[in-house]
Amino acid sequence: MMKITELPQIFIDALPVLKQLEISGYEAYFVGGSVRDLMLHRHIHDIDIATSAYPEEVKETFDKTIDTGIKHGTVTVLYNGQSYEITTFRTESEYQDFRRPDHVTFVQSLEEDLKRRDFTINALAMNTKGEIIDLFNGLTDLDNKLVKAVGNPEKRFHEDALRMMRAVRFVSQLKFSLEQHTEAAILQHHKLLSKISIERVREEFVKLGLGPNSREAFQMFMDTKLSEEVPYMEGKQHLLEVYPKLQFSPSEETSLWSIIIILLKLQNDQISKFMRAWKNSNAMSDEVEKIVNFFDLLSETSPSDYQLFEVGKTTLLNTIDVAHILGQPIDSKVLVDRYMALPIKHNDELAIDGNFLIKLGITPGPHLGKILEDIKKQVIAGLLENDIDEIKSYIKKVM
Numbered sequence: 001m002m003k004i005t006e007l008p009q010i011f012i013d014a015l016p017v018l019k020q021l022e023i024s025g026y027e028a029y030f031v032g033g034s035v036r037d038l039m040l041h042r043h044i045h046d047i048d049i050a051t052s053a054y055p056e057e058v059k060e061t062f063d064k065t066i067d068t069g070i071k072h073g074t075v076t077v078l079y080n081g082q083s084y085e086i087t088t089f090r091t092e093s094e095y096q097d098f099r100r101p102d103h104v105t106f107v108q109s110l111e112e113d114l115k116r117r118d119f120t121i122n123a124l125a126m127n128t129k130g131e132i133i134d135l136f137n138g139l140t141d142l143d144n145k146l147v148k149a150v151g152n153p154e155k156r157f158h159e160d161a162l163r164m165m166r167a168v169r170f171v172s173q174l175k176f177s178l179e180q181h182t183e184a185a186i187l188q189h190h191k192l193l194s195k196i197s198i199e200r201v202r203e204e205f206v207k208l209g210l211g212p213n214s215r216e217a218f219q220m221f222m223d224t225k226l227s228e229e230v231p232y233m234e235g236k237q238h239l240l241e242v243y244p245k246l247q248f249s250p251s252e253e254t255s256l257w258s259i260i261i262i263l264l265k266l267q268n269d270q271i272s273k274f275m276r277a278w279k280n281s282n283a284m285s286d287e288v289e290k291i292v293n294f295f296d297l298l299s300e301t302s303p304s305d306y307q308l309f310e311v312g313k314t315t316l317l318n319t320i321d322v323a324h325i326l327g328q329p330i331d332s333k334v335l336v337d338r339y340m341a342l343p344i345k346h347n348d349e350l351a352i353d354g355n356f357l358i359k360l361g362i363t364p365g366p367h368l369g370k371i372l373e374d375i376k377k378q379v380i381a382g383l384l385e386n387d388i389d390e391i392k393s394y395i396k397k398v399m
């Protein structure tokens with residue numbers, strides 16, 4: 001049996017929680033992604049604990065607990081300023097509506113818990129001695145870099161169809177391959193994905209898109225026809241096939257969405273609809289719309305100083321990133337230099353404001369707004385110095 005002697009701090013911090021359960025007469029193990037990532041020497045962002053104790057028993061064992069998902073057997077324990085999700089050994093009923101189980105069955109053995117998990121690499125457990133429990137050859141699959149369903153892949157995907165997205169997401173994140181029966185089962189059952197809420201699909205899609213192996217994973221996403229079951233991508237493989245051939249993989253979510261929208265050749269009025277269909281936030285949607293529009297502008301012409309000012313630094317850099325990934329030849333250095341050389345970069349850097357104009361005797365209203373806008377344009381174009389006195393004499397001249 002493999003034994004880990006030097007555990008990362010995050011496990012050491014959690015050990016007293018597992019030991020407390022053991023003292024109370026229950027079994028407790030580290031499970032899931034944290035054990036996988038430990039074996040891969042990847043960063044461990046959180047840990048999951050599985051126990052033979054029922055949720056009520058977990059609550060009796062610790063002082064501070066929160067009923068996170070008590071129906072599903074999960075209790076959060078607050079310990080030493082950290083929070084830990086502790087889930088009772090459970091299985092999933094096989095056929096509900098292909099979504100997360102709405103009821104679960106608690107079971108007595110770790111083995112029964114592990115065998116309903118999605119992939120062998122996620123079905124490892126570790127006890128308090130640091131011993132790895134590997135009932136489904138997860139360690140071999142880790143060595144061979146394989147995402148392989150535990151047992152019958154069709155059953156696993158019927159229990160939770162999101163797992164099909166998770167499979168390609170791990171291919172991207174871990175640079176793994178899909179085991180052939182697992183891949184075949186996804187192709188065969190890809191339609192089940194349409195039953196899953198967009199929020200959950202989006203989360204996996206973003207992880208897929210931002211993973212280091214996202215271009216290969218995206219090819220798999222199309223080959224298995226999962227792409228046919230998500231918003232705006234049905235019947236669009238001929239446009240999306242560019243993605244695996246991109247120069248680079250995106251590393252920002254804004255870039256990922258912008259690139260998909262550009263490849264799909266969506267018109268301007270469809271961008272926010274696309275973003276809404278994917279249940280993205282308004283802030284994300286607004287930024288992506290700005291990026292795509294500026295990208296279109298850059299592909300046609302060189303932006304004016306005023307257009308550079310309007311788009312702002314963040315969107316400029318985001319658009320340059322998108323152009324870079326798409327292999328679009330733009331002179332990013334010139335654009336950034338020009339932006340940095342702008343006399344003002346924000347409205348509030350203008351030497352005057354509306355109140356100043358009112359004091360000069362201009363009546364508030366649309367007319368005043370136009371004058372202010374004109375002054376701003378003159379300043380940005382370098383035709384007028386951003387200086388109160390200069391601006392004052394300019395106003396006197398034009399009025």
Ligand SMILES: Nc1ccn([C@@H]2O[C@H](COP(=O)(O)OP(=O)(O)OP(=O)(O)O)[C@@H](O)[C@H]2O)c(=O)n1
Binds near residue numbers: 116118119162
């Ligand atoms: N649809 C799912 C989701 C999760 N799991 C199991 O629950 C564990 C924890 O799930 P989660 O935190 O969602 O995923 P991780 O595998 O831990 O990946 P991440 O690093 O992204 O958290 C997984 O490892 C897996 O054993 C599963 O079997 N089926």
Ligand SMILES: [Mg+2]
Binds near residue numbers: 032034
């Ligand atoms: Mg996890």
